[in-house]
Amino acid sequence: MAKPFACHAVAWRKRIIRASSFLLVFLPIFPAGIRAADNVSVLGTHPRWRVLENYQETITHDEFAHRVNDVYCTHGFAPDLIEINEKTARILMNRETQKFFWLRFAEKDDGRKSVPRLWRSAKSLPPAKPGKPLLGLKIALDPGHLGGKWAKMEERWFQVGNRLPVQEGDLTLRVARLLAPRLRELGAKVFFARNSDEPTTPKRPDDFRELARKILIKNGVPQSRIGGNVLDPNDPDKEQTIRWQSEILFYRYSEIRRRAALVNFKLHPDLVLCLHFNAEGWGDPNDPTLTETNHLHLLVNGSYLAEELEFDDERFEMIRRLLSRAYDEELPLADTIALAMARETGLPPYEYPTANTTTKVGASGYVYARNLLATRLYRCPVVYCEPYVMNSKDVFGRIQAGDYDGTRNVNGVERKSIFREYADSVVEGLVDYYSRARGNEL
Numbered sequence: 001m002a003k004p005f006a007c008h009a010v011a012w013r014k015r016i017i018r019a020s021s022f023l024l025v026f027l028p029i030f031p032a033g034i035r036a037a038d039n040v041s042v043l044g045t046h047p048r049w050r051v052l053e054n055y056q057e058t059i060t061h062d063e064f065a066h067r068v069n070d071v072y073c074t075h076g077f078a079p080d081l082i083e084i085n086e087k088t089a090r091i092l093m094n095r096e097t098q099k100f101f102w103l104r105f106a107e108k109d110d111g112r113k114s115v116p117r118l119w120r121s122a123k124s125l126p127p128a129k130p131g132k133p134l135l136g137l138k139i140a141l142d143p144g145h146l147g148g149k150w151a152k153m154e155e156r157w158f159q160v161g162n163r164l165p166v167q168e169g170d171l172t173l174r175v176a177r178l179l180a181p182r183l184r185e186l187g188a189k190v191f192f193a194r195n196s197d198e199p200t201t202p203k204r205p206d207d208f209r210e211l212a213r214k215i216l217i218k219n220g221v222p223q224s225r226i227g228g229n230v231l232d233p234n235d236p237d238k239e240q241t242i243r244w245q246s247e248i249l250f251y252r253y254s255e256i257r258r259r260a261a262l263v264n265f266k267l268h269p270d271l272v273l274c275l276h277f278n279a280e281g282w283g284d285p286n287d288p289t290l291t292e293t294n295h296l297h298l299l300v301n302g303s304y305l306a307e308e309l310e311f312d313d314e315r316f317e318m319i320r321r322l323l324s325r326a327y328d329e330e331l332p333l334a335d336t337i338a339l340a341m342a343r344e345t346g347l348p349p350y351e352y353p354t355a356n357t358t359t360k361v362g363a364s365g366y367v368y369a370r371n372l373l374a375t376r377l378y379r380c381p382v383v384y385c386e387p388y389v390m391n392s393k394d395v396f397g398r399i400q401a402g403d404y405d406g407t408r409n410v411n412g413v414e415r416k417s418i419f420r421e422y423a424d425s426v427v428e429g430l431v432d433y434y435s436r437a438r439g440n441e442l
C-alpha cells in the first residue's frame with residue numbers, strides 16, 4: 001500500500017489520514033541554526049540547486065512545459081514557483097531571499113545537449129543476447145514496508161481469527177526473493193533495497209521523539225494529548241501522540257530516505273521496482289473487514305500537490321527528476337508491466353475515487369502519477385506496483401495458501417501461488433519491454 005491507505009472506504013479512517021497527512025507532509029521543518037530560511041520537508045535535505053546547471057540547454061521549451069503541465073504539476077502551484085518563458089524557466093529557490101534558478105531551454109530538438117545521468121535507458125544498453133533480454137541491466141528491488149515484528153507498528157498487519165496474520169512487508173519480500181533469481185537468469189544484475197524484516201535505517205522511533213513533539217506543537221495539538229501513549233490502532237486521536245508520530249518518522253520517512261541513499265549513492269541501478277500489495281480499509285486489524293473488491297494499479301512519479309511544491313527540496317527534486325527524463329523510461333515500462341500483470345492476474349484497473357492526489361497517465365489504463373517518497377527519491381526510473389487487495393476474500397485465501405510449485409485449487413480455482421503469479425507477471429513485463437527496446441522482437 002502507498003501512504004496510509006489507498007482506500008477511502010471507511011469514513012473515520014479518511015479523517016485520520018487527512019489529519020496525519022497534514023501533520024507530517026505539510027509542516028515545514030526548520031532545523032535549528034544554519035540555513036533556517038530553506039523550507040524543507042520532513043527529514044528532507046537542503047536542495048543543491050547548482051546541480052541543475054548540468055541540465056542547461058538539455059530540454060526544449062515545449063517539452064518542459066508539457067512535463068510541468070501534464071505530468072508533474074497537474075494540481076497547479078503558486079505562480080512564483082515556476083515561471084515558463086520563451087527561452088528560460090525561472091524556478092524559485094528560496095522565497096525569503098527571492099533567489100531563483102534560471103534554466104535555459106534548448107532552441108530545437110536536435111540542438112539539445114545530452115542529459116547527464118547515471119542510469120541507462122533501455123535503448124542505450126548494448127543489444128541483448130538470445131535468451132538474455134535483461135543482460136547488463138541493473139535492477140534494485142524495493143520490497144515495500146518492513147514486516148516481521150514491525151508490521152503492527154507500520155499498520156500493515158491484520159489477522160482473521162486464528163488464521164496466519166497478513167503482513168504486507170513479509171509478502172513483498174517473498175515476491176522480491178522469487179523475482180531476483182528469475183531476473184538474474186535473464187541477464188540482469190539484481191540488488192535489494194531491503195532483504196530482511198529489519199529496517200535499513202539505524203534510527204528507531206525514540207530517536208524522533210523530539211521532532212515528533214515539535215511537529216505536534218507546531219500543529220496546535222493540545223499538550224494533554226501529545227504525551228499520550230495510545231496503543232489502540234482504532235483510536236482516532238492516535239496520530240496526535242508523540243508515540244505515533246515518532247513511529248511513522250522511523251518506519252516511513254527515515255526508512256525510505258535511507259533506502260534512497262543506498263540506491264542513489266551505492267547501487268546506482270538503471271531501474272527500481274517497488275513491490276507492494278494493496279488493501280481496502282479493513283477497520284479493526286484484529287477483526288478486519290474482508291471485501292469482494294480486487295484490483296491492480298502501478299505508479300510513477302508525478303502529480304505533485306501545490307502544497308508539496310512549496311517545499312524547496314520537493315520542488316528541486318521534482319525539477320531534477322523532470323530534467324533527468326526518468327519519466328520517458330518509467331512510463332512505457334510501467335504500462336508494459338501493467339499489461340503483463342493484468343493478463344496474468346485478470347485484475348481490473350483500480351480507479352482512485354478522486355483525482356486529488358493522482359493523475360492517470362499512459363495508455364494501459366492501469367498507471368497513475370503520484371508523488372510518493374519512493375517514486376520521488378530514487379534517482380532513476382521507478383515503477384511502483386500495487387496489485388491485489390490483501391483483504392479481499394480471494395487474495396486473503398491465496399495468501400493463506402502460501403507459496404507452492406505449479407498450480408493448486410484455491411477458492412475453487414486452479415492456479416499458481418499468488419507470490420509466483422506476481423513475480424512471473426513482472427518478469428513477463430520486463431522481458432516484453434526490454435526485448436522490444438533493445439531490438440530483439442519477441
Ligand SMILES: [Zn+2]
Pocket residue numbers: 001002144145168276277
Ligand atoms: Zn504498501
